[in-house]
Amino acid sequence: GAGVSQSPSNKVTEKGKDVELRCDPISGHTALYWYRQSLGQGLEFLIYFQGNSAPDKSGLPSDRFSAERTGGSVSTLTIQRTQQEDSAVYLCASSLVFGMGETQYFGPGTRLLVL
Amino acid sequence: LAKTTQPISMDSYEGQEVNITCSHNNIATNDYITWYQQFPSQGPRFIIQGYKTKVTNEVASLFIPADRKSSTLSLPRVSLSDTAVYYCLVGPRDSSYKLIFGSGTRLLVRP
Numbered sequence: 001g002a003g004v005s006q007s008p009s010n011k012v013t014e015k016g017k018d019v020e021l022r023c024d025p026i027s028g029h030t031a032l033y034w035y036r037q038s039l040g041q042g043l044e045f046l047i048y049f050q051g052n053s054a055p056d057k058s059g060l061p062s063d064r065f066s067a068e069r070t071g072g073s074v075s076t077l078t079i080q081r082t083q084q085e086d087s088a089v090y091l092c093a094s095s096l097v098f099g100m101g102e103t104q105y106f107g108p109g110t111r112l113l114v115l
Numbered sequence: 116l117a118k119t120t121q122p123i124s125m126d127s128y129e130g131q132e133v134n135i136t137c138s139h140n141n142i143a144t145n146d147y148i149t150w151y152q153q154f155p156s157q158g159p160r161f162i163i164q165g166y167k168t169k170v171t172n173e174v175a176s177l178f179i180p181a182d183r184k185s186s187t188l189s190l191p192r193v194s195l196s197d198t199a200v201y202y203c204l205v206g207p208r209d210s211s212y213k214l215i216f217g218s219g220t221r222l223l224v225r226p
Contacts, residue, residue, distance in 0.1 A: 004158075035216075041218060042202065042216040042217045042218045042219055043159065043202070043216035044216075045216075091158045091159075093158065093159075103161040104159075104161065105161075106157075106158025106159050106160065107158055108156070108157060108158060109156075109157075109158055
């Protein structure tokens with residue numbers, strides 16, 4: 001594809017429900033990153049993937065958060081038993097290879113609202 | 116990662132040059148400085164990256180003094196479309212797994 005795509009673009013859910021957020025990176029990009037941005041705040045790094053593996057998951061806010069990547073492409077961020085404080089924009093980015101020297105291309109984000 | 120400090124907001128007028136300074140007193144030897152731009156309801160977009168002295172591309176210039184404890188993003192002749200949040204990010208080039216964006220600088224360009 002031309003850029004990073006994310007779905008859904010908006011998600012409203014009830015407290016306690018599980019949600020799945022999807023990210024399709026740019027074709028051929030081996031590195032994939034998940035971030036969270038709360039209203040008026042900067043980006044908070046969550047997790048990154050090199051291929052299908054996630055070497056460091058310590059950025060995930062709690063054990064209710066998990067992410068996986070299959071086939072070195074699509075990634076899913078899952079939030080179990082959502083809480084109101086999970087409401088934020090979840091952004092996905094990809095880069096050709098891993099590293100800060102590589103330009104990260106961001107998707108439009110998924111706006112999650114937990115009622 | 117080195118903590119960064121930027122002004123919360125800046126105002127400018129069309130056609131002016133805008134300089135946004137970022138302080139990073141604890142920058143490490145192998146850290147690079149990267150700037151991103153974010154428009155409302157969009158993901159951030161890479162602007163420029165540098166290690167020392169000056170870097171220039173078609174969008175901006177990045178000035179880094181010898182001690183590297185600060186950096187200045189320079190936007191020449193801003194237009195209304197440059198109204199956005201600008202983030203300064205500091206970290207090692209090959210181990211960015213804990214990237215942390217601060218609150219950034221909100222630039223408002225007025226007619």
